[in-house]
Amino acid sequence: MHRVNDGHAPFLPGASSPIARLVEAFHRLPGIGPKSAQRLAYHILRAPEAEAQELADALVEVKRSIVFCAQCQNLTSRTPCDICSDGSRDHHSICVVEEPLDVLAIERTGGFGGVYHVLHGVISPADGVGPEDLKIGELLARLRDVETEVSEIIVATNPNLEGEATAMYLARLLRPLGIRVTRLARGLPAGADLEYADDVTLSRALEFRQEVQ
Amino acid sequence: MPGRVPRVVRTPAIVLRHRRLGEADRIVTLLTPGRGKIDVIAKGVLRARSRMAGHLEPLTLVEVVLAHGRSMDVVTQAQTIDAFPAAHDDLDRLSAAMYLLELADRITVEHADAEGLHDLLHVALVRLARGDGQQVVTRTFELALLDATGFRPELTACLRCSMPVAAEAAWWAPAEGGVMCASCARAHQDAQPIDATALRVLRAFQTQTYEEAGRIRLTDELAARMEQAMHALMRAVVERDLKSAQFVSAARRARVAGEGIEAAIDAARDTAGDDEE
Numbered sequence: 001m002h003r004v005n006d007g008h009a010p011f012l013p014g015a016s017s018p019i020a021r022l023v024e025a026f027h028r029l030p031g032i033g034p035k036s037a038q039r040l041a042y043h044i045l046r047a048p049e050a051e052a053q054e055l056a057d058a059l060v061e062v063k064r065s066i067v068f069c070a071q072c073q074n075l076t077s078r079t080p081c082d083i084c085s086d087g088s089r090d091h092h093s094i095c096v097v098e099e100p101l102d103v104l105a106i107e108r109t110g111g112f113g114g115v116y117h118v119l120h121g122v123i124s125p126a127d128g129v130g131p132e133d134l135k136i137g138e139l140l141a142r143l144r145d146v147e148t149e150v151s152e153i154i155v156a157t158n159p160n161l162e163g164e165a166t167a168m169y170l171a172r173l174l175r176p177l178g179i180r181v182t183r184l185a186r187g188l189p190a191g192a193d194l195e196y197a198d199d200v201t202l203s204r205a206l207e208f209r210q211e212v213q
Numbered sequence: 214m215p216g217r218v219p220r221v222v223r224t225p226a227i228v229l230r231h232r233r234l235g236e237a238d239r240i241v242t243l244l245t246p247g248r249g250k251i252d253v254i255a256k257g258v259l260r261a262r263s264r265m266a267g268h269l270e271p272l273t274l275v276e277v278v279l280a281h282g283r284s285m286d287v288v289t290q291a292q293t294i295d296a297f298p299a300a301h302d303d304l305d306r307l308s309a310a311m312y313l314l315e316l317a318d319r320i321t322v323e324h325a326d327a328e329g330l331h332d333l334l335h336v337a338l339v340r341l342a343r344g345d346g347q348q349v350v351t352r353t354f355e356l357a358l359l360d361a362t363g364f365r366p367e368l369t370a371c372l373r374c375s376m377p378v379a380a381e382a383a384w385w386a387p388a389e390g391g392v393m394c395a396s397c398a399r400a401h402q403d404a405q406p407i408d409a410t411a412l413r414v415l416r417a418f419q420t421q422t423y424e425e426a427g428r429i430r431l432t433d434e435l436a437a438r439m440e441q442a443m444h445a446l447m448r449a450v451v452e453r454d455l456k457s458a459q460f461v462s463a464a465r466r467a468r469v470a471g472e473g474i475e476a477a478i479d480a481a482r483d484t485a486g487d488d489e490e
Contacts, residue, residue, distance in 0.1 A: 131460070137481050140481055173480060174477070177474055199296050203298065
């Protein structure tokens, strides 16, 4: 049994205590194990009340005010989102990504001036996710309803089995509509080592090789 | 206490699926010839510079080196033997391959001896990747898998009264594991009439060699009927919906959707699919 010695020693709370509830809540977050959950909970306990209140408010507000953008399905506080309502962006090309975080990753590169569509997942039968569980119907409805004609769909799903299946499924639906469907190039990452590259990556890297500038 | 020397095993394996474990690790489900289906830990594969990640994707035949771990073995090396690249180039072949992987995964129990299964799956994936008809590959794999796991379906005699059933008069009872005669089927709610040609071809697939089966010409319609019957049977055997079976059907619907955006929307939104009907 732990003894309280300096005011914040980790004595073991009962399962129904507020501390246990907080630990349990943190534990449910992705990537947080039982030890990290305890550490976070006791950090909150020691922090000033204002800081805890700020965290609580932020959590409640994010759930209340964040909605899906009616166009790109990204998470946003207003719809259409900043990217979709930005007239300086190229609305002829749509980059399709799996998750909202992928939008941030591509935006960080500064190399894409078009707009996005977030699928919120990827076709993954092993995890029970089929095409009907993604925002694919929304993408097609968007193509039907928008005024600007879309000339290219860039499928930026991850280069794995599920991402490939999703990309090919989208291409099969979109090609008959006369829209150019492209896929992110696949090759060696920066800092890679040829010796350890897998066969698929290496053969794709060879296939899509480019002239040295 | 001196640590025990880790026992190291080198084995070929087919990667069936993986799931995330913590920040950068994965639990990878492998089908091996010697030890059946096993879950192993692959450390650090979610990091961009991982040397193993590309080798441990589903639909890859790899050679792995496994170190004995406390609850699960840990992958220390992985080298692709065959990534079945041609199976990745076409949606119908890819969805069929995903279906084979899910079937092999769902029908096996961890650590159960599965020497035959590894070889069955490997052969089927090789055939898919070299461009054999996916319907023939899938149906013969299903039937062989059912044989190997003790679920061989009864396709010729009634499951109730054991009398031989003519293909024209047969009813399909997936939950019972095969066909019934019309009079026995009347008392059985789940039984459905089955297309006579579809049943004849399934019978042929069950008894003939793969090469003989491959010579049978299948129209799209016939293939779809056989697929529907076998998907229902497999669903009954594994006692759950097979999402990949629905995806195989969704991919086909997208192919035959026809022109125009409304057709595409219908194809994408038709969640029930012909599997469920």
